[in-house]
Amino acid sequence: MSTAASLFDEPTLISPMPAAVMLTFFGVAALAAAGLAGYWAVTRRDWLPLMCCAGAAVCALNEPIFDVLGKIVYAQNNVIAFTAFGRGIPWFLVIGYIPWVGLLPYVIARGMATGWSGRQLYTISAAGVLSVVFTEFVNTFVHAWRYYGETPLQFFGGVAAMACVPLAGGFLLYALAFPLRGISRMAAGFFIPVMALPMMFAGVGLPLYLALYTDASLTMRVVAVGVLVVFIAIANVGIVKLTQFWQRANLSP
Amino acid sequence: MNLADSGLPGPPPLVAVIDPRILLGIFVILVGAALVVAVRLAQANRDPLPLVCCGGALVAALNEPIYDILGKIVYAENNPMAYHAFGRAIPWFLVLGYLPWVGLAPYLVFKAMQAGVTRRTLHIAAATLFVSVGCVEIFGNSLRLWTYYGEPPMKYLGVAPQAVTYPLVGGFLLYAFASRLSGWRRVLTGFTISVMILPIGYAATSWPGYFALYADLPPVVDWVASAALLAMCAAMAAGATYLAQRWRESVDPHGPGSAGQPASIRQIVFGASLPVARSTAGPLGKNSS
Numbered sequence: 337m338s339t340a341a342s343l344f345d346e347p348t349l350i351s352p353m354p355a356a357v358m359l360t361f362f363g364v365a366a367l368a369a370a371g372l373a374g375y376w377a378v379t380r381r382d383w384l385p386l387m388c389c390a391g392a393a394v395c396a397l398n399e400p401i402f403d404v405l406g407k408i409v410y411a412q413n414n415v416i417a418f419t420a421f422g423r424g425i426p427w428f429l430v431i432g433y434i435p436w437v438g439l440l441p442y443v444i445a446r447g448m449a450t451g452w453s454g455r456q457l458y459t460i461s462a463a464g465v466l467s468v469v470f471t472e473f474v475n476t477f478v479h480a481w482r483y484y485g486e487t488p489l490q491f492f493g494g495v496a497a498m499a500c501v502p503l504a505g506g507f508l509l510y511a512l513a514f515p516l517r518g519i520s521r522m523a524a525g526f527f528i529p530v531m532a533l534p535m536m537f538a539g540v541g542l543p544l545y546l547a548l549y550t551d552a553s554l555t556m557r558v559v560a561v562g563v564l565v566v567f568i569a570i571a572n573v574g575i576v577k578l579t580q581f582w583q584r585a586n587l588s589p
Numbered sequence: 590m591n592l593a594d595s596g597l598p599g600p601p602p603l604v605a606v607i608d609p610r611i612l613l614g615i616f617v618i619l620v621g622a623a624l625v626v627a628v629r630l631a632q633a634n635r636d637p638l639p640l641v642c643c644g645g646a647l648v649a650a651l652n653e654p655i656y657d658i659l660g661k662i663v664y665a666e667n668n669p670m671a672y673h674a675f676g677r678a679i680p681w682f683l684v685l686g687y688l689p690w691v692g693l694a695p696y697l698v699f700k701a702m703q704a705g706v707t708r709r710t711l712h713i714a715a716a717t718l719f720v721s722v723g724c725v726e727i728f729g730n731s732l733r734l735w736t737y738y739g740e741p742p743m744k745y746l747g748v749a750p751q752a753v754t755y756p757l758v759g760g761f762l763l764y765a766f767a768s769r770l771s772g773w774r775r776v777l778t779g780f781t782i783s784v785m786i787l788p789i790g791y792a793a794t795s796w797p798g799y800f801a802l803y804a805d806l807p808p809v810v811d812w813v814a815s816a817a818l819l820a821m822c823a824a825m826a827a828g829a830t831y832l833a834q835r836w837r838e839s840v841d842p843h844g845p846g847s848a849g850q851p852a853s854i855r856q857i858v859f860g861a862s863l864p865v866a867r868s869t870a871g872p873l874g875k876n877s878s
Contacts, residue, residue, distance in 0.1 A: 398796050401659065421803050511835070512828055527824060531793040538792030539785040542652055549675050570781050574766060581765075585839035 346404075346423070351411035351479045355426075358480040359415060361471075362428040369435035373442070384513060385442045387525035388505075392438025395530045396430040399423075402537050405545045406493035407485040414480060428480070432471075437501065438529050440464060444506025449514060451583055454576045457503065461572055465499045485548045488561050492544055500540065500571040505532035507575050511582055540567040600663035605734045609668040609680070612734050616682040623689035630696070638767060638779045639696045642759075645783025646692030650684040652788050653677075659799040660747035661739035668734065691755060691787050694718070698760025703768060705837060708830040715753040715826050722752040739802040742815045746798050750822040754790030757829040759783065765836055794821040 351358075373385035400421040403409070414426035444452075444460060452460075472495060475481060483490035505528055513524035546552075547560035581587075605612075627639040654677040657663070668680035701711065726749055729735050737744035759782055767779045801814035 397800050398792075401792075401796060401799060405655065420800060508828070511832060527821060531821060531825070534796050535789050535793035538652075538788035542649075542784070542788060545655065546651060546674065567781065567785070570778075571785075574762075578765060581836075581839075587835045587839055 346407070346409040347482070347484050349409050349411045349479065349482050350413055353478045353480070355411075355413055355415045355428075355480075357478055358426070358428040358475075361474060362432040366431035366434040369439040373439055383522050384509075384525040385439065387522050388442045388509070388529050389434045389438035391526040391529035392433040392436075393430065394526075395437050395533050396425070396433040398534045398537075399425045399429060401534070402493075402541075405541065405548070406483070407490065407548050408481055408483055408493050410481045411479060426480070433533075436464070436468070436498065437505065437533050440502040441505025441509055441529060441532065442525075444502055445509035445514065448506060448510040448579050448583065454580055457576045457579060458572070461499050461503050464502050465495060468495045468498045486552075486557060487554075489544060489548050489557055492561055492564055499568050500575065501533050501536045503572060503575045504536050505529055507579050507582075508532060510579065511587070536571065540564060540571055543567070600661070601736070601738050603663055603665045603733055603736055604667055605665035605732055607732050607734075609665055609682070609734060612729070612732075613669055613680075613682045613685075616685050620685045620688050623693045627693055627696075637776060638763070639693065641776050641779045642696045642763070642783045643688045643692035645780040646687040646690075646787075647684065648780075649691050649784050649787045650679070650687040652791075653679050653683060655788075656747075656791050656795075659802070660737070660795065661744065661802050662735060662737055662747055664735045665733055687787075690722075690752070691759075692783055694756040695759025695763060695783070695786060698756050699763035699768065702760050702764045702830075702833040702837065705841075708827075708834055711757065711830045711833075712826065715757055718752050718756065719749055723749040740811065743798040743802050743811060743818075746815055746818050747795075750819055751791050751795060753826045754794055754822055754829075755786040757826045757833075758790055759786035761829040761833045761836070762786065764833055790825065794818060794825055797821075 373389045376385045377383055400423040403423055410426050416424040417427040417430045418425055483493050508528045543560040543563040547557050627643050630639040654675040657677055664680050670678040671681045671684040762782045767775050797814035797817040801811045
């Protein structure tokens with residue numbers, strides 16, 4: 337069992353690459369997402385996409401909690417946005433929330449409203465995971481962050497749970513925010529991305545976090561990953577089924 | 590009293606001023622009563638779901654140390670301990686306490702939603718639960734059975750406000766998913782929902798408080814974070830009842846609870862002929878009983 341002290345301890349990591357590399361990589365994605373959100377806000381006369389992006393940026397304050405629980409550490413030579421829970425959180429990660437936690441759920445919600453099928457929703461969920469896998473692949477060269485948990489737990493700290501975050505955010509926007517107008521619509525658009533990520537990470541992550549903080553055998557670690565994947569699959573299927581119900585019953589405009 | 594290497598404040602040592610076995614005894618009685626209700630419900634409805642929910646809630650108790658650390662909660666060292674994880678000892682009374690609050694309460698909310706209880710009534714019930722948990726908190730803190738070692742106002746918002754979230758969210762999820770299933774799918778779904786709802790409710794609504802507890806922020810920001818926590822708890826509860834209402838209106842628009850037909854408590858808890866049982870197919874084309 338880990339001690340309370342070791343819960344907040346992390347190894348030191350220095351990236352061999354300049355901090356500007358990851359900042360540029362995520363900066364382009366964030367700028368494109370914010371630009372698209374702004375364009376849609378103007379052309380659709382609806383602040384919702386911009387509110388989603390703002391909520392996602394605030395949601396980044398959750399990052400150190402799940403970094404501690406999921407045993408993720410960032411290179412010390414990153415440009416740091418804020419420090420909390422003893423962790424320095426880099427700027428590239430904060431702005432990375434805008435496309436993945438802010439705009440993508442809005443796009444999914446629009447798709448749900450226009451009748452996207454279950455297959456399409458699963459596909460976009462898989463595409464979201466693959467996009468995170470791609471950033472992990474880029475990171476193998478840049479070493480801007482590292483998972484310091486034991487095998488195979490360290491491969492599931494961030495990638496897997498992202499499968500259900502955009503879907504959950506998308507459904508909540510579709511079912512709760514889309515029927516609203518005015519201030520309440522903007523408030524829902526802001527708070528749903530603020531809540532969707534911690535909701536899903538914490539909801540499915542218990543087996544991973546427990547295994548990471550116990551002296552679990554390899555077998556138990558594999559079992560924990562298996563339960564995590566089952567939880568994620570159940571969450572994804574549940575959200576898609578719920579969406580299909582909402583669509584067929586025409587419960588959201 | 591600092592954690593080694595990190596400089597983060599650790600929990601203070603705490604010893605209860607009464608024998609903690611008294612508290613454990615009270616919880617055993619509460620849990621026994623909840624189990625009796627769950628067994629009676631299972632027998633009356635020929636449905637293992639209430640017992641499965643109670644089982645899932647006990648597994649969900651493994652989340653406790655995570656939110657104790659984040660919310661800066663520590664238990665008296667002389668409590669009888671159930672397990673250790675994340676460097677924290679979790680007492681038996683707390684593990685058992687998950688059964689009525691995280692296991693049975695969402696099931697009862699599910700039955701209430703299914704029976705067409707109004708959103709207003711559900712909100713009043715949630716507010717009552719909030720007050721009841723607040724009273725338990727005052728009792729436990731005053732006897733030093735547990736304490737919150739963070740800064741005010743966040744230290745007062747670690748448990749009671751969240752008690753309005755997971756029963757309502759769990760109730761909606763059981764209503765939307767488990768109520769449409771039978772056999773092992775119903776059992777697995779009910780179990781999974783019970784395991785997940787507490788961290789969903791806590792993590793989604795409480796992180797501003799956790800952030801403020803672990804940061805050296807100006808007092809005004811602490812108050813803003815606390816207000817955000819309360820607002821998100823209320824929003825999550827209201828969101829869950831809204832979704833449940835929309836769901837029910839589409840599945841069974843003419844059952845008790847709609848058009849001025851309030852369901853009785855007996856119908857809510859033990860009613861085998863609940864309105865949804867009459868509805869043969871929902872929009873997905875499956876039985877909705």
